Amino acid sequence: MLFYFAFANSAQAYTSQEVKEPVEQKDDHWMQGLHETVSDSVYQSAQWFDSFFIANESEQQSPKTTAKISFAWLPKSRDWSEVKPRFRVRVKLPHFQDRVSVVLSDEADDELNNLPLESVNTKSRIEEEKFSLALNYTQDKRDDRLMNYRLGISGGDIFVRAKHKRRFNISTKQGFLFEPSLYYYLDEGLGAKxxxxxxxQLSKKSQFRINYSIRGSAEFSGIRWKHGFYKLHQINETTASVLSLQVEGERNGDRGFVIDKYTLGYRYRFNALRDWLFFEIEPFVEFPEEENYSTTPGIALRIEGFFHKG
Known part of the structure; x- marks a missing residue:
């Protein structure tokens, strides 16, 4: 599998490989200590949670835990102060045949608002950030399909979500993904995406991708949509890049058809120092409607750490 698929889901790409014991070096032993401390802490919490579902402690099995912690600085011409710390923890519960997992995150709306490869989203404000705790159940998971359900709480609002994912191979070079989802929030009402x-596949190390999403909800009028055009390239085993153009807007709302923003960016991602540590540099240019589509350049600098055990 090419390295650039880590852009879509770095945590899965990292944990899908065999985890090797890193060689400790004198000059960076503190990094390994940090990794072990975070991994052990998440793992112990998972064991404690999983113990509620067994009658005898002797039946305790080992859960699987994955945590992602990232820090991003997104300075742009009109705002140089935006810093985004992020975390996401996923725990698979072995007493449910790994069909059930607990997801703890501060990126609650990521799946609803963003495209899979979208990384620069400077529209969000601090008051819109939501903390999410959810129970995720996977009913049917294969290489070409997925069906799962999620029940949880996000920003104080209880929600339930059902998602179906189906992938079709048109030919050896072409593929198509169909992913409908239905969700319901107590405060915001029913919605669908x-x-x-x-x-x-342009070559063994290069791919062209088009994403399109539409979303409707009782929370707002009209339909919100997004287009994404991407050129993905694997530079070497530890480095990849994505050239992107995204357009987003709404239609059939109070203002009719409107384009909210254009975003052009180049994302450079590499793995360094440790196999669980990733760095990103992403210069971008926005053309937002609220600024009369004037040019708004910026750059995103990110550090991501992945912590896995079990």
Whole structure:
């Protein structure tokens, strides 16, 4: 599998490989200590949570835990102060045949608002950030399909979500993804989203991708949509890049058809120092409607750490 698929889900790409014991070096032993401390802390919490579902402690099995912690600085011409710390913890519970997992995150709206490869989203404000705790159940998971359900709380609002994912191989170079989802929030009401994706393999190390999503909800009028055009390239085993153009807006709302923003960016991602540590540099240019589509350049600098055990 090419390294650039880590852009879509770095945690899965990291944990899907065999985890090797890193060689401790004198000059960076503190980094390994940090990794072990965070991994052990998440793992112990998972064991404590999983123990509620067994009658005898002798039946205790080992859960699988994955945590992602990232820090991003997104300075741009009109705002140089935006810093985004992020975390996401996923715990698979062995007493449910790994079909059930607990997801703890501060990126609650990521799946609803963003495209899979979208990384620069400077529209969000601090008061819109939501903390999420959810129970995720996977009913049917295969290489070409997925069906799961999620029940949880986000920003003080209880929600339930159902998502179906189906992938079709048109040919050896072309693929298509169909992903509808239905969700309901007690405060915001019923909503639905449809994500479509087309992939074309240009070469062994290069791919062209188109994403399109539409979303409707009782929370707002009209339909919100996003287009994404991407050129993915694997530079070497530890480095990849994505050239992107995204357009987003709404239609059938109070203002009719409107384009909210254009975003052009180049994302450079590499793995360094440790196999669990990733760095990103992403210069971008925005053309937001609220600024009369004037040019707004910026750059995103990120550090991501992945912590896995079990």
């Amino acid at each position: 449809l994500l479509l994706e087309y992939d074309y």
